[in-house]
Amino acid sequence: QKEVEQDPGPLSVPEGAIVSLNCTYSNSAFQYFMWYRQYSRKGPELLMYTYSSGNKEDGRFTAQVDKSSKYISLFIRDSQPSDSATYLCAMSRSKLSFGAGTTVTVRA
Amino acid sequence: GAVVSQHPSRVICKSGTSVKIECRSLDFQATTMFWYRQFPKKSLMLMATSNEGSKATYEQGVEKDKFLINHASLTLSTLTVTSAHPEDSSFYICSSSGTPYNNEQFFGPGTRLTVL
Numbered sequence: 001q002k003e004v005e006q007d008p009g010p011l012s013v014p015e016g017a018i019v020s021l022n023c024t025y026s027n028s029a030f031q032y033f034m035w036y037r038q039y040s041r042k043g044p045e046l047l048m049y050t051y052s053s054g055n056k057e058d059g060r061f062t063a064q065v066d067k068s069s070k071y072i073s074l075f076i077r078d079s080q081p082s083d084s085a086t087y088l089c090a091m092s093r094s095k096l097s098f099g100a101g102t103t104v105t106v107r108a
Numbered sequence: 109g110a111v112v113s114q115h116p117s118r119v120i121c122k123s124g125t126s127v128k129i130e131c132r133s134l135d136f137q138a139t140t141m142f143w144y145r146q147f148p149k150k151s152l153m154l155m156a157t158s159n160e161g162s163k164a165t166y167e168q169g170v171e172k173d174k175f176l177i178n179h180a181s182l183t184l185s186t187l188t189v190t191s192a193h194p195e196d197s198s199f200y201i202c203s204s205s206g207t208p209y210n211n212e213q214f215f216g217p218g219t220r221l222t223v224l
Contacts, residue, residue: 008149032211043114043201043215044152051211088151095142096203097215098151 006099019076023089032092114216131202138204141185176220
């Protein structure tokens with residue numbers, strides 16, 4: 001079993017829809033939870049960072065962490081074509097463990 | 109967020125040659141730098157972790173004599189792929205962590221290496 005499980009998709013939504021992404025993990029020692037966005041042939045860009053259970057909001061992005069269920073989510077409201085990218089969840093105690101990444105396409 | 113640069117962005121080399129990739133932390137002191145490898149449509153695979161002034165710690169299965177890592181200053185780490193072969197062709201990405209971003213990693217734009 002992988003430490004971090006993420007459905008690779010692909011996920012296609014119409015512009016303006018809510019994008020819902022999630023990951024599960026098996027290592028209860030993980031303390032920090034992140035979501036990265038990666039455009040093709042580019043390095044990952046940090047979107048959200050949190051270390052506690054609950055919700056964290058930043059503009060159109062909301063990150064949720066449920067440590068009891070070992071489940072994290074990222075929601076993108078009012079999605080735009082520019083949100084089309086691969087989204088990677090990551091979590092760490094001392095080093096990062098990544099999910100496989102979900103490829104998202106927002107259709108204009 | 110912090111800014112990390114990598115150079116070169118793309119490199120093509122002949123089999124048997126060595127290639128050096130630079131990773132620079134532009135606006136903060138990177139006490140720890142990480143080197144990743146990414147295959148097409150795959151997630152990032154951690155190769156090694158380096159702390160400034162110390163020897164790098166390599167992940168299992170990564171040859172330290174083939175992938176030489178130097179982290180001589182708080183703003184610069186280098187990865188040298190020695191005696192490169194076609195199977196070393198990949199996307200190499202560095203990330204940096206340090207004050208005040210001690211629990212976060214900021215990634216460089218990546219380097220596409222093609223070995224002919």
